Amino acid sequence: MTITASPPSPARTAAQVQGLWLGVAGVLMFALSIPMTRLAGGTVDAPQLPPAFVAFGRAAVAGVLSVLYLAACRAPWPQRREWPALAFTACGVVLGWPLLLGLAVRRVDAVHASVVSGVLPLATAVLAALVLRQRASWGFWACAGAGLGLVVGFAAWRGAGALVAADGWLLAAVVCASAGYVSGARLSAGRPAVQVICWVLVLSLPLTVPAAVLTRPTAPVAASAWVGFAYVSLFSMWIGFFAWYRGLALGGTLRVSQVQVLQPFLSMxxxxxxxxxxxxxxxxxxxxxxxxxVWLGQRQRVH
Structure with a gap:
C-alpha cells in the first residue's frame, strides 16, 4: 500500500506567505531603529534631541497609542501575578534598550552599533536557556562564545585596540533587550503578544510621561531629529511589534524568526x-x- 502526503491547504499556504511578509515588514521597521535613533539624538559634535528624551518620549507616545488600542479591543486587565513580569519587561525593552542605545549612538556610528547589536537574537536564546533551565548543547554555547568574541573583537578593532564606553552601553542594551524579550515571551503564553507589549507601555506611562517632560529639549533642533523621533515612537516602539508578532502567528515562529538575522545588514x-x-x-x-x-546558534540543540 502506498501512502501519499496530502498537499498543503491553499488557505494555510497563503497564511504562511502573508506571515513571512509581515515578518519581513517588522524586521525592516526594526532595522531602521538604530539609524533613526542616531538621527534623532545627533552626535557629540552636533547634538540634537537628548537621548533620555528620545527614550522616554518614544515610550510615552507609544503608551498613549496603546491605551487607545487596548480600549478598542477591550483587552482584559493583567492579573496581579503578571504585574511583576510586566514591570521587568518594561525595564528591559522600554527603558534599558532605548536609553542605552541612544547614549551609545551619539558616540559611535549606526554601522558600528548594528554589528554589535547583531548578537541580540543569540543573546536572547542564551538568556532563555538560563532562565528556563534548558540543557543546551556544547555547540550552542560555543556559538554564544564565538558571537561575543566577534563583537568584542570588532569593537576593539574600531576603537584602535581598545573598547570605548559606547561599546559597553551597546552590550548592556543587548542584555536589557534580551531580558525583556524573554520575560515578554513568558507573558505571551497567557495572552496575545501584542497586548503584552501594549500593557508594558501603559504600565510605564506614569514614569515615561513625566520623564519625557523633564528631559525635553531646551534648544532648537533640526527637523530631521523630530522625524527620527517620530519614527522610533510610531514604528520601532509600536507598529513594528504588530507586524512582527502577527507574522510569527501566521507564518510560524520557527520559519519567520529566521529573517531577523538580516536586521544588522539592513541597519547598515x-x-x-x-x-x-x-x-x-x-x-x-x-x-x-x-x-x-547567530544563524548556526539558532540551529543547535536545546532540551
Whole structure:
C-alpha cells in the first residue's frame, strides 16, 4: 500500500506567505531603529534631541497609542501575578534598550552599533536557556562564545585596540533587550503578544510621561531629529511589534524568526544613505561572521 502526503491547504499556504511578509515588514521597521535613533539624538559634535528624551518620549507616545488600542479591543486587565513580569519587561525593552542605545549612538556610528547589536537574537536564546533551565548543547554555547568574541573583537578593532564606553552601553542594551524579550515571551503564553507589549507601555506611562517632560529639549533642533523621533515612537516602539508578532502567528515562529538575522545588514545599508556613513570591507566581514554564528546558534540543540 502506498501512502501519499496530502498537499498543503491553499488557505494555510497563503497564511504562511502573508506571515513571512509581515515578518519581513517588522524586521525592516526594526532595522531602521538604530539609524533613526542616531538621527534623532545627533552626535557629540552636533547634538540634537537628548537621548533620555528620545527614550522616554518614544515610550510615552507609544503608551498613549496603546491605551487607545487596548480600549478598542477591550483587552482584559493583567492579573496581579503578571504585574511583576510586566514591570521587568518594561525595564528591559522600554527603558534599558532605548536609553542605552541612544547614549551609545551619539558616540559611535549606526554601522558600528548594528554589528554589535547583531548578537541580540543569540543573546536572547542564551538568556532563555538560563532562565528556563534548558540543557543546551556544547555547540550552542560555543556559538554564544564565538558571537561575543566577534563583537568584542570588532569593537576593539574600531576603537584602535581598545573598547570605548559606547561599546559597553551597546552590550548592556543587548542584555536589557534580551531580558525583556524573554520575560515578554513568558507573558505571551497567557495572552496575545501584542497586548503584552501594549500593557508594558501603559504600565510605564506614569514614569515615561513625566520623564519625557523633564528631559525635553531646551534648544532648537533640526527637523530631521523630530522625524527620527517620530519614527522610533510610531514604528520601532509600536507598529513594528504588530507586524512582527502577527507574522510569527501566521507564518510560524520557527520559519519567520529566521529573517531577523538580516536586521544588522539592513541597519547598515540604511545608515549609509541616511546618515552618510561609510561601510568598509572589514565591517562587512565582521557583520557576516556575526550573522553566520547567530544563524548556526539558532540551529543547535536545546532540551
Amino acid at each position: 545599508l540604511f545608515a549609509v544613505p541616511m546618515l552618510g556613513e561609510r561601510l568598509d570591507a572589514m565591517t562587512l566581514a565582521f557583520a557576516a561572521a556575526v550573522l553566520a554564528v
